[in-house]
Amino acid sequence: MSAENPLTPGGPVTPDEMMTVTAARRLRDGRSCFVGIGLPSTAANLARRTHAPELVLIYESGTIGAKPDRLPLSIGDGNLAETADTVVGVAEIFNYWLQPGRIEVGFLGAAQIDRYGRVNTTVIGDYADPEVRLPGAGGAPEIASACREVIVIVRQTPRSFVERVDFVTSVIRGPLTVITDLGVLEPDPETRELRLTALHPGATLEEAREKTGWDLSAVPGLAVTEPPTEAELTALRNLE
Amino acid sequence: MARVVPLADAVAELVRDGDSVALEGFTHLIPFAAGHEIIRQGRRDLTLIRMTPDLVYDQLIGMGCARKLVFSWGGNPGVGSLHRFRDAVQNSWPRPLEIEEHSHAGMVNRYVAGASGLPFAVLRGYAGTGLAEHTETVKPITCPFTGEELTAVPALNPDVSIVHAQRADRRGNVQLWGITGVQKEAVLAARRSLVTVEEVVDELDDRRGAIVLPSWAISLVSHAPRGSHPSYSLGYTVRDNDFYVAWDAISRDRDAFTAWMREHVL
Known part of the structure; x- marks a missing residue:
């Protein structure tokens, strides 16, 4: 992608970094967020270090209000328990x-997501x-249905963006934002079909269509x- | 009252071929030492239960101890997939593995029902998911008061639950803290239980956020220092993250896996 800035210390912005930063920006300060492992955790911790210091991070391991001083290795990282407001x-x-x-925001990853936002x-x-065989549901089905809004963060490839998922692990019926390495997708208010609402700098609609298994x-x-x-970039690179 | 006995004796006494066994620990205090003892004693046809089966379940499955897995998330936490679990499901190696799959909310409520002496639990969950279709132990239920359509899941009452904790006193009262997971529910739901501990002390003292499992609610306690390695015991040992990463490569290959188990566990 052509988002690179030759003056950026540490090299040009990668598509993954663009994705993580975009996801982090969606987390408004002071909200409560149920955080899944992997990319969601990276983005949520980036948000806390940039514009949202009062973001309440909740992990399914029972740590409420975790304030990790480094990126947790897993949802069970001791640093989450030691920095949490309470552990249940x-x-x-x-x-x-x-x-x-x-909990206001549910923040999930996905192996596959389909045209209608099923994960x-x-x-x-x-x-x-x-x-x-993938790991399975974990907390996702109930995070997807119980949180007031859901953000899914997933790399956009023909393998992951499919017409119909092979298995419906989670269904999202409320507000949904899908953030990828190419752009942002949101459901059509009438049909619930996912449509592209933003592209990252350097990504093209043509490329997004090529990497989507339905007629995007x-x-x-x-x-x-x-x-x-x-x-943002410095905070992200210091996290990892 | 729980008796404090050596780990090999505890596993020999409590875990029998064909049992349903839950070794719980939600990415913290995972009872690896007890799992390895089950492998060494060659237990077979186990129904393994766990919300988050990870490396020690990958090892039990790869060594042919399990007939069935009841679970909600089977992965290498923070790393990726479990290759021995995957090989058993996809290729029946070293033997077929039946699976009974839930969400975390469903699994934890099954333990709560089991610990509460109830036949089932009710939750608002699984709506519209493939799990509701494929898993026999997920059923719709109507609230008799409001008419709301909810989900019922049956109680879990393992033959044996095994957990790891930081400390026990000499009478067998157990104390654990940090991420306490589902250990209390798993022990109270089980017919028999074993707690391995980092340390046996004269007296338990106060700890922020600690829970205590009284001696009379546990069958056996065993002293197993570093018994949760490569996971961690808050205040005692830290997670060996390099091992979790290394396991991905070790476990991908059947021969490499078997050689590793021979050298390090058997």
């Missing part, structure tokens, strides 16, 4: 905190005889994402 058991995190809709993290191929449409007046600021 797994029964409590799902029953008292997630299920009643107390698969279970199997590629047939469930009874899978081509690739874009909204009129497609936006272009602001490139990362130096502060």
Whole structure:
């Protein structure tokens, strides 16, 4: 992508960095966010270090209000427990905190996502005889249904962006934003079909279509994402 | 009252071929030492239960100890997939592995029902998912008061639950802290239970956020220092992240896996 700035210390902006920064920006300060492992955790921790110091990070391991001073190695990282406002058991995190809709943003990854925003993290191929067995649901089905809005962060490839997921692990019925290494997608308010609403600098609609397994449409007046600021990029690179 | 006995004796006494066994630990306090002892004693046909089966379950499955896995997320936390689990599901190696798959919310509520002496738990979950279609132990239920359509999942009552904790006193009262996961529910839901501990002390003292499992609610306690390695025990040992990363390569190949198990576990 051509977002590179020759003056950027540490080299040009990578598509993954553009994706993580875009996701982090969606997390407004002071909100509560149920954070999945991997890319969501990186983006949420970047948000806390930049524009959203009061973002409440909640991990399914029961750590509420975690303020890790480095990127956690897993959702069970001791640093999450030691910096949290409170640590509760797994029964409590799902029953008292997630299920009643107390948590504003659910932040998930995906192996596959389809035209209608259904997410698969279970199997590629047939469930009874899978081509690739993936880790499975974890907390995702209830994060997807109980949080008031959901952000999915996933690299856009023909393998991951499919007409129909091989297995429906999670269904998102409320507000949804899908953030990829190429741009941003949101559901059409009428049909729920995912449409491209923004492209990252240097990415093209043609490329986004090539990497999507359905006939991808874009909204009129497609936006272009602001490139990362130096502060965002420095914070992200210091995280990793 | 729990008796404090050596780990090999505890596993021999509590874990039998064909049992349902839950070795719990939510990415913290994972009872690796106990899992390795089960492998060494050659237990077979186990139904393994765990919310987050990770490396020690990959090892149990790859060594042919398991007939079935009941779970909600089977991966190498922070790294990727479990290759022995994958090989068993995809290629029946070293033997077929039946799976019963849930979400975390479903699994944890199954333990809560088990610990509560109830036949099932109710939650608002699984709506529209393939799990509701494929998993026999997920059923719709109507609230008798409001008419709301909810989901029922049956209680889990493992034959044996095994957890790792930081400390026990000499009478077998157990104390754990940090991320406490689902350990309490797993122990209280089980018919028999074993807790391995980093340290046996004269008296337990106060710790922020600690929970205590009283001696009379546990069958056996075993002293197993570093018993959660390569996971961690907050205040005692840290996660060996290099090992989690290395496991990805070791476990991809059947021969490399078997050689590693021979050298390090058997």
